[in-house]
Amino acid sequence: MLNQLAFLYCASVIIGTALLAVRFKNPVYSVLSVLVLFFHMAGLYLLLNAEFLAAIQIIVYAGAVLVLYLFVLFLVSLREEVKIERFIKSHRLATAVSIGLGLSLLMIIPSFKLGAKGEYPVERITELTHTKAMGFELYSTYLLPFEVAGLILLIAVIGGLVLARKEEEIK
């Protein structure tokens, strides 16, 4: 019961802050509502006994990624109002597309099945601790995808460096 209440709270706050993040006119407020959103995401992970993920969610997303967003927001000088053309000109078409997307999302729901599954049911994770369980899986079963992901990120880092350097040289 308590768990369900907590889930309900987290879920509603996530939806609410997500909407706020889009609606706020002040970009700093948007970023801050995303921060609250990440917090409740971490709460959801905790409900799922995924404490490692919860901590990483806060450290990486809240502590690093969002701070970087804020950094960029502060640095970019907004002298003129940002004018963006609407992606879809027709209002009706836009409504139709979003309703369609929403429906297709709802259609996925029945494929969720409740209950323990796979090698790591909740009992096992509590016994092993989530960090260990995840470490085992990552570094044995999913070693190759993990390494590939790491490589891709490295490429992104190097790419970023190269781009930043080039701009400096032009100056």
Added chain:
Amino acid sequence: MQILIILLQIAALLAIVLLHVAYTTYFERKIIGHMQVRMGPMLVGWHGLLQPIADGIKSFFKEDIIPEQADKPLFLAAPIICLVTMLASLAVLPFARGWVLADINIGLLFLFAMSSLASYGIILAGWASNSKYTFLGGMRSMAQVISYEIPMGLSLVGVMMLSGSLNLTEIVTAQGTSIFSIYLFPQIIGFFVFFIAMLAETNRVPFDLPEAETELVSGYLTEYSGMRYAMFFMAEYIGMMVMASIGTVCFLGGWNGPFEIPFFPPFWFILKVYGFLFLFIWIRATLPRYRYDQLMELGWKLLIPLALLNIFLTGLFKVFT
């Protein structure tokens, strides 16, 4: 009933920690005073012993000024964010065996999470005050946090690898009771990196750029006054204590000492934390301040490679033994 006990424990911990914070400021002033051939506070109480309480009362009753141009909600929230995140990190600190409010499995990560959140308080304070000095201070703080969170985390990876756990109690247990088995010796590189990153995380000299008095007046704190200023102040000192506790737990063997102290098991833990705090204060009295670009250089070019090297060496050590 259990909830009541936990609440009582929380209240007791908060009271003790806040009192400690107050007296850390007193000791800082006293120690720096004596290092600088002066007396420090002397007038309030015997040798100024009541000074922190007088300061507390004063800041509590001072007028709370909010600049007209400030972003009010964020301006009000910033010090609270700072203080709350710092207080929250107290929950997972093991002061002695069993003397911990929440013995969670990811204690170390929780501490990181909280310290990275505390930077939001500083950033928002800098932005919301809508003043040039605070903004520069906030920006400096942001860059500093991003750069120093990484070496700090990496420097502790070695400890995690050796102990095989993120639980702070288990890390202490893994180090054993002997003074020679603490992680300070196998993780000396890690400790070095951790110590420097720790100074930077807590915005202490020589990394006190966000509030560099002679450059940015008072950095992100410039527009704050009264209780809100005191909240930042408390957050900074609690941050110092939390960082000192992490250092004690991860490198100095936590509550273990040469012999057990009956009735008061956290004795050695507290002693080691005091040692760290003394180091903080000593460094403040000795060193000048880094420049912004030098700070970044130190973080990215020295500390991060060193921390990575430390992880590599620890891995080798683990593989071959």
Added chain:
Amino acid sequence: MESILIAEDLRNNFPNAIFETQIHRGQFSSIVAPEPIVEMCRFLKEDYKMNHLNCLTGVDNLSRKGKHFERFEVIYQLYSIEYRVGLRLKAQIKDSEDPSIDSITSLWTGADWLERETFDLLGITFNEHPNLKRILTPEDWEGHPLQKTYKLKGNTEWNGFTKLKEKVKQLKQFDFYSAQEGTHSND
């Protein structure tokens, strides 16, 4: 190397521009015309290594007794660190209404502020000065204080100060506490 020889050489090189060479307590000064002042300074700087500009200032000769030439003078005190000799140039500016002289900022960057100060206090304009603005007095100050026509105690206060006094008077009548409560109740 002695100052008198330098003064002589200066006279030989600029025969029409030197009116007189004076000596007082062992210090030589050449009274010169203002037009070739930059060339003269350059000549002294390059040929006699007078690379240190001790002092640059102006004088208003309006009520000066004794022998003097024109209303405004600009004084250049030059010094050669290598030869340890100094020479003073006193440029006489004829135009007493709108005195002006060429700027020597091309020779010494440090002359910038000295010329600004002379302009500020004496009203002598320096041609081709990069940033000739008031420096010691406020931007909206009236008159040039070191001119002899300017009284020691002026007739009126500076504009900014009177404005400030008025503002203080206004703010004194303003009741901050009730105003603050008022805004709170509006919230």
Added chain:
Amino acid sequence: MTESATINVPVAQGNEDKYKLKMGPQHPATHGVLRVDLELDGETITDCDPKVGYLHRGFEKLAEHRTYAQNLVLTDRLDYMAAMANNVGYCEAVEKLLDIQVSNRARFLRVMVCEMARLASHLLWLATHALDIGAMTVFLYAFRERETLMEIFAELCGSRLTNTYTCLGGVRQDVTHEIMRKLDNFINEFPACIEEYETLIDTNRIWLKRTIGVAPVSAEMGLDLCLTGASLRGSGVDYDIRKHVPYAAYDQIDFEVPLGETGDTYARYRCRMEEMRQSNYILRQCIEKMPPGAIVGEDAPDLVMPTTPRKKVTADTSARQGLIKLIEDRDVYMEGDIYVATEVPKGELGFYFISDCKGKPYRMHIRSPSFIHIGALETLGKGVMVADLIAIIGTLDVVLGECDR
């Protein structure tokens, strides 16, 4: 239905391409009421525009309406960190203008107080410079030594900061054995104190990082900017007025002029530290060589301080009736002008006087080193970081009282 909609983003006030920061006049590190208008690109300064005049008291105008003796007190208020040196500079200039002789003992006393003022000023410079860079402890250590000097000043002339110790033709009061004993103690201890400061900051990596290579000034550039004093000597230009045009008793005293090579902040710092050692050496010679005799010259046209209250002890009979009046009446005022410079701690303090046969100067111009050094900030401050600008203000050693006059 609109073709396109705009999203309104709130624009912060005054948000421009360049971040403009008006540093001062109320700022902890601007050494008084200096204002520097900065244009920042991140932390790097793209444009630096120092604004002065907040402390402008019109000394030059005021001096035209007061007698030579009265103007002396104005000089205390120039560089209030080394008022003694200003007094000496003023008196030397007026004495040369009016051709007044100074006794040898007074000359030595002047050298003594000058060097004490230099030490006091350099100690304060070191204290604030170190504090600007973040080293807090040096500040208090330097003030400890400065306090001793201030106490000696107080004992010598009754005032710690605005001394007015010299007078035209000599000095106001003779030294006592007690003062000499205190000074002797001080100079015996002081070299160890300098070493103490050096161990605190000179061996410190952060200090070296913050000062070496910051704001380098070449010899040509230093002369171009009209820098003087240790700021110029740090670039290797051998220009010390004490050696070039010796005044007071500097021609009878042996000392060296420390020179730097690189001209950066560190070189200037080293120069001043060595200067303190030299000053200490000069003080020792002053104590050893102090000649006996009168402290005021025969024809000194000024007040002599009474040794006991209400009783005037005068130099000669002609000085008995109201001495300030005397200086107006004398017929020594020849027509002429003079520029006399002295080496004060900050650099070259020059007085340009025009006399027109009256007891008051027709024109007095003060060439103050701080004014020119702040002018140099405009050039030196471009392209450095905010933290460096603070270091540069510190290393130029400016005092706003002297700058604005």
